[in-house]
Amino acid sequence: MEVNDRIHGFCLKHKEYIHEVDSTAYTFEHEKSGARLFFLANDDDNKVFSISFRTPPVDDTGVAHIVEHSTLCGSRKYPLKEPFVELVKGSLNTFLNAMTYPDKTMYPVASRNDKDFQNLMDVYLDAVFYPNMRENPQVLMQEGWHYEIEKKEDPLAYSGVVYNEMKGALSSPDDLLESRIMHALYPETTYGHESGGDPEAIPDLTQEKFIAFHAKYYHPSNSYIYLYGAMDIEEKLRYLDEEYLSHFDRISVPSKIDLQPAFSHLKRETVPYPVSEEEGTDEKTFLALSWTTGQSLDHKAMMGLEILEHALLRTPAAPLRKALIDAKLGRDVDSIFETDMLQPFFSIIVNNAEPERLDDFYHLTMTKLQQLAENGIDRELLEASINLMEFRLREADFGSAPKGLIYGIRIMKSWLYGGAPETYLRYEDLLQEMKDGLSGRYFESLVETYFLANPHRSLLAMVPDTQMAARREKEQQKKLAAKKAAMSDAEIEATIAATQALKLRQQSPETEEALRMIPVLKLSDIRKESYPLPLEVRDLGGTKVLFSDVHTNGIAYLNLYFDASAVTEEELPYLYLLSELLGMVDTEKHTYAELANLRNLHTGGIASDVVVYTRNGEPDSLLPKLRVRAKALVKRLPELMALLQEILTESRFTDEKRIREL
Template sequence: MEYTVGKVYHGFKLERQEKVEELNSIARIFEHEKTGAKLLHLENDDSNKVFSIGFKTPPSDDTGVAHILEHSVLCGSKKFPTKEPFVELIKGSLNTFLNAMTFSDKTIYPLASKNEKDFFNLMDVYLDAVFYPNIYSTKEILMQEGWHYELENIEDELTYKGVVYNEMKGAFSSPDGVLMRNIQGSLFENNTYGCESGGDPEFIPDLTQEEFLGFHTKYYHPSNSFIFLYGDGNLDKMLAFINDNYLVNFERREVNAEILPEKPFNKMKEVVKEYSISVEDSSEEKTFMAMNFVAGSSMDDELYLALSTLEYLLLETQGAPLKQALLDAELGKDVYGYFDGSILQPVFSIVVKGSEKEKKEKFREVIFGTLQNLVDNGIDKKLVEACVNITEFKLRESDFQGMPKGLYYYMTAMDSWLHGGDPLVHLRYEENIEKMKQGLTTNYFEKLIEKYLLNNTHSSLLLLVPQKGLADEKEAQLKAKLQKYKESLSMEELQEIVNETRELIKRQTTPDSHEVLETIPVLSLSDIDDKVEELKVEETEAEGIKVLYHDVFTSKIAYVSFMFNSNCVKEEDIPYISFLGTLLGKLDTSTYTYGELSNEVLINTGGVYFKSEVYGDSKDVNLLSPYLEGHCSVLVDKLPVAFNIIADIMKNTKFEDKKRIRELLRMLISRVEMRLLERGHQVASTRLGSYFSPSYDYVEKTTGYEFYRFLKSLDDNFDEKIDSTVGKLKELINTIFNVNNLMITVTGKDEELKAVQNNVSTILSVLSTNEVERYSYEFKEENKKEGMLTPANVQYVAKGYNFKKLGYEYTGKLLVLKTIIGMDYLWNKVRVQGGAYGAFANILRNGNMVFASYRDPNIKETLKAYDETPEYVRSFETTEREMTKYIIGTMSELDLPLTPSMSGEVAISLFLRRISHEDRVKERKEVLSTNIKDINNFAGMIEDVLKQDFVVVLGNDNKIKENKDIFKKLENVFN
């Protein structure tokens, strides 16, 4: 259908229409005449259609009202009155993405699906949720999602409970998270960016029902909305749907959501904040320092891209000048940068982690001295070329792994659109890339440093210092406060809280009626493609080396992996493989310094990196295939150069620079520590799996807590261990980089494959040809039953075992069981009733079954919920319609769209884990044929798995100690 600027289509007036070459899309910008709703449409041939509606939601306090509202509108609406329409959609939709997100100044509700019928169903539920939520008639929604006083009986202890309350307690447990939250607060004293949009647990209980509803009434109106449509969908049909079903019911109104810019400071502001560490932990080298600058406007498209590139140039590359200067000055263990261009006044931050507060002035001196030196003497032009090149490569590649392209484009558009700017300004990058290339011959980036960093007083110096037992102290103060409050209440007032608590529990434990559930639109099984996309891997060769080739269009980018079987390494040396992978490409070689090497990589490729990987066998739980993999993405014409670089790294890496090795070691420790606190469910699950699964045990030794202990021991005893460590690393290089260990994988078309075959001799020429000794790793099952102590305010509770070891077999029907347990039973018991932010069951082909919770206030209650799963499964009953939903929801996970690089990764992984196309066809048929009886029959399996009583809990030290009878061993994670 042709569209004409100035014409009205279903209430939407087309204001602009143009081609965006960078996205290969036609962009159309509409305004809804009746309401003023804004709409951006990007038309292209992407079948993964995206819809989103967003609202400008600037908070004025730290109660987290915007975040709580984001959760709450998805708890039932006028047309879809179920308690959890969001969950019902996940259960029964073919969505490829479904979520909601709160930012500092906006809240968005994005979804994606390749199925048109499903897409309209999802759009209907989301639009009804944001415009007609049940929050006005059901006060328990704020209680559940935000906060409430919990008191089941008058004699009980009075506590706070709520999903967002516990989520943010978890978020505030991570010092890196606390730092990021305080950066904005230090720069914005008088506008919304100084507020915590997610909610500070200390202030969340200040939020009243009236303020909560008032925020929705004010901001969730079409006149304050930003609607987005992307992909190959029927625009006319979508516009008609949005107008006729929703916008037509509203009138235009003024919504005062303006965000006034913060006035610049006259001088740098200094702020000191505290974060908690355990009483047993040392407070040495635990201070964070951040220097932060407010830089320009998010609507300045050139500056937006240039400052992002400058942050990478100064702080992210190997040998980045500012990062290196801070490390050379021994100011801390880790250095990183942060640029947030998504807010009205973007923020540029320089962060040092693992420091001491006494080093504050030196921190300031090194930053300004280094920046001034760069301005006076110029930035290395090779470094400029490298950083501009990688920025351009990543923009052209458009590979936003895990996120639909359309959603990335929407979020990018909103950075300017939200503030009245052009939504296309950041999507068009060609011209700004060319402007940045001026930096190759001019002082382009030096001028940015001078204006936005050196001569910018709108800045802050933030120190985040450790305080032993702060979390416990705050918890004790909170208990005392709640006890005092309880004592001030009359019996009638206490009974009212008890009644409200019981009413909430009653609502949470009462299932929706079938009539209510049937309001949620559902696809039929006939809407599902019964064919499995074949991810073919062709076995071929290059110079006698086995090549696994995945044929897919990649826009002339070759995705190549050099996979070296690492079972030639002794069991006790496994952690060194992962450490070696981290070091490769970040140390000097005989040819380049590590800074020069980084420049060569970024100028000529889309990235080169090495990592340890292991592939468990789908047929035999005891088999595993470990590799050290060298990966690169490169345009086919640059492939010979890329292979020369990789060969240089493999052959000529030098390990003499012990100072550099320690820098990299400490940065790695810092990043692993971040993961321990922010992804505790993964850490606990891996630790648990290592008790009973050889492949999990390998992962634990190469990326998990065991690896962290290995790194810490090396750092704590560096002088004694470094010589033997270097010897070990050199030995591993000689052992692993051997022709007899090598297999190559290629993702691309025939041109890319031929380029690899024609140039592989470059790699082979640097490899050893010695005979290789293979090791089979002895695995001993052991239930360590650990409580892992941290200063966090929440827990991550994991329990499970391997069902194949108990004589059970894998079937695709287990995937439907996983959906039912995760999105029904655990969601209700652990999240809704227990107050955890999340809970899931993971069930794998190799037999590993793990239950885990995320940001959980409980331990025993969660383990009890896990242990009661068999009874739930045994007595599980539902309607045929609901069963169809569970099956469809399961299928959506099997059919996630893959980018070219992801397609190659998945195809190779399936091949190495011995999962054939026939296996996947069989699995799909089993999913589609699952019935209630099948689910009931899994009760015995789950019972047997849980009876093994394998448990790991990572969380608050006091909480774990209070429950010490559960554990065989308590482990202090950070001591």
């Protein structure tokens, strides 16, 4: 395929090989519907599909979140109440979910089985374009909110999946803090609204507004389709065109994200959050200093700021963190650097503080940032943070999440705002620019530009209020009582009937006819062979070494297993404690802070734990081991070995204060 080729209604706009993800990237546009499509072709059999829509909320009703839930409640081809519950029973998916962000909604799936992958794609596409929620008002009642009453004498109540979910989420101080920071920084744009939904505003969402939101944004012209992995792309393009996209005409969708006009000065705010009376309010305040930091389209600045966040705030040797901890403003220091939005923000947070420390927190933070900009940031500290970022990017290890899924989320940092989708997949040149920046004032200039000279900042105190929950509950009961008092007997009876009908729908089993619609895998669709795990036994100076020859992008992974069978049952808790302390205390040569910096500088991490194995064929045997896991770029193996030797043979367990802290 070459640029400007037309394949099944799609025009190929751009094609290039991206070394960092070992993939060929194809950017398509569906000419009739206006759908965008980005495909990363490689030999990874863990295939990923996602369809996303730009969905900027204009209020706090959580409509984007409720629509995300509701599209998955049955569709034209799959008219079940919850097709995904049934689909999962006959699927080999490696990922299946949907996510609401402040400005977009994503529907990703992944599978290593070709037929399963096709099934998942079809159920998702039918769900987003032809959901039953448009005709069935019970979907909004179930997933969003509804009035609930079972007997005429009962009080009226609110219920609904998202309503209850957000009531729980926004009672968590951490979630609430991020919401309040965004509200303070973006008062005039979509980012000032709670995309998940504020329980006080969710009941303002009507069926008409709910349907209108879907109709406005869930159109191919506002869609971003992503495919990743080893697949027949021409067959997938034909399917997308024939089954879905060719049935839509291109339209203009007003979903552009507006920029928040810059503040001229610091914005101060104090907001309450609920705590129980038993908890009390002593040292329960959160202090947050936040800035908007340019635009996510500036990938270089975003990478630089991420490195700065780690160097200044996220290691034991971080100077800004240390200054805030030493000043005893609170018990802990945290940070947020949110880049999954057009206008990212950076927050420095002190937990377990008091409101009267707000000014001290602000002045100390700004003074320390000024000193760092003027006197320079420790180069070894910055180099360690760059090394850690390089390691993470090269490793591309996202735990249980397929890496193709994370790449699909990452590309939206530019693609959603009109940038090239591949922007955030590249990193080699930028990493070199970061390393080159160590010889000049690049990182100090970032501090000056985005923190010191940037007036678009907010200073927030989120203070505990023991009466807030009770006050809200009382206000809500009063509001619901007034609503019920204004209802006629017929309206109350209708609400009781609607409550009963919804519960009946929820409790009714799916019909056999509807269940037959769900595509499930047969045994013949599943590979019978296990995936090969290469393993070779070697002898290295009398030590048995198990070696796996696999592509690791230049990273060496090392596991050491120490026989722990001599540890008695009574001593076992101390073995676990030892595994927690290794690498976190001073050694003969270095303090724990210096050690942390060396670890970040030369490795991708060192960790230890206690594991138990059994002998092959002897299920009742017991082989306890102290396991030490380490990883580093191959060129850094000598430094890794020296650090391991130091940590394992020279750790000092005499600093009682440090051990108590840990």
